[in-house]
Every structure is written in C-alpha cells, then in structure tokens.
Amino acid sequence: DSGVTQTPKHLITATGQRVTLRCSPRSGDLSVYWYQQSLDQGLQFLIQYYNGEERAKGNILERFSAQQFPDLHSELNLSSLELGDSALYFCASSDLGSYYGYTFGSGTRLTVV
C-alpha cells in the first residue's frame, strides 16, 4: 500500500456520461497530481493542486475538471465522455518539493463504451 488511495479501481460507463474519480493523498502530502495513461501515449500530466489551490495545468481537456478539498482529497471529474477517454488515471501525491518523487495510487481504469 503506497498510502495514496484511489477509488474506484475500475469504472465502465457509456459515452456522453460523467464520472468522478477520487484520490486521497499520502498522509502529510499537500500536493496532488493527476495523470492519464493511455496505451499509446505514456503518462500525460493533467493537473496539479497544492493545499487546495490549482498550481499547474497540463494537457487537460475542457470537459475535465478537478478540485482539492480542505481535507486534501481530490476529485477528477470527467464529463461528456468519449471512447478516447478510456485510460488509466493516476493520482499521485508529494510533499512540497517532490524532490523525493511522487507516490502514486493504484490508478482508476476507465472504460468508455
């Protein structure tokens, strides 16, 4: 157990639907990052939060949004889902500097049918 908890582990939904992925960071970590891992595109950075505030955005679609709550857990909302959104979504957390690397959750496997 890495200390980063992601739920659900698997999600199957239809095109056009909306889903919410949840992440609880490792105890003590204030930074949360979301990454998308598709079969042919490696790990793509989506968004970063630090202590409730958005810090950086990567290749995140407008149909996607995220937030970090006062208790530091984070949610990634994916709406108007398309087949191409099928991927493994990782949450990772780190301390302020991330000098020692990210700690990853086990990911949420999203399948859009």
Added chain:
Amino acid sequence: AQTVTQSQPEMSVQEAETVTLSCTYDTSESDYYLFWYKQPPSRQMILVIRQEAYKQQNATENRFSVNFQKAAKSFSLKISDSQLGDAAMYFCAYRRTGNQFYFGTGTSLTVIP
C-alpha cells in the same frame, strides 16, 4: 520545453544477467531531479531510484544503479542480477521547477528464465 526520450520500447534480459535501459532528456535548467519508475503488470507505479543533478555521484539502490551524464543529458538505469520480478515497464522521469514530472514513453523489460 523539457522532454524525456526512451529510445528502447522493449528490452529483454536473461535471468541473473545485467541490462541497461536508456533515457535522455532535454532541459535548460541546471538543477533538477531525475527518477526511474517501475510499472509491473499490477499497474502500480513504483519508485526505483532518484538522482539529484547537482550530485556527480551516481545513485545506487541495491541491484539498481544509474549512469548519469549531465553534459550529455543522459540518465540510464542498470539492473544487475536480473530477477523475474524485475519484468515490468520502466519509465524515466524528469522533475521540472514547479514539481511537475515529465515521463518518457517507457521501456518494457522482459526477463527470460
């Protein structure tokens, strides 16, 4: 822009032998951090080793070591005495200012018994 390149999509090694995975990166920063992550079939991302760019000494963690060539912007991972459990996808990652990580596209390592 920072980019990370892993030029070997697939590698194989005989059990107990040594294998080296290549990684190059592009950056204009002088102080940064580099990482290797392992992703076994379970899909969990596991930190293998980290290197601080300002340190000339190559990092070592048990059977894993790196060859860090700062001038050449090269960061290869050497796995000694390969074991069946080393079979996984290996990702090289660069930590940029702002704490975001850029990942390579990965190298799939097969360990042959």
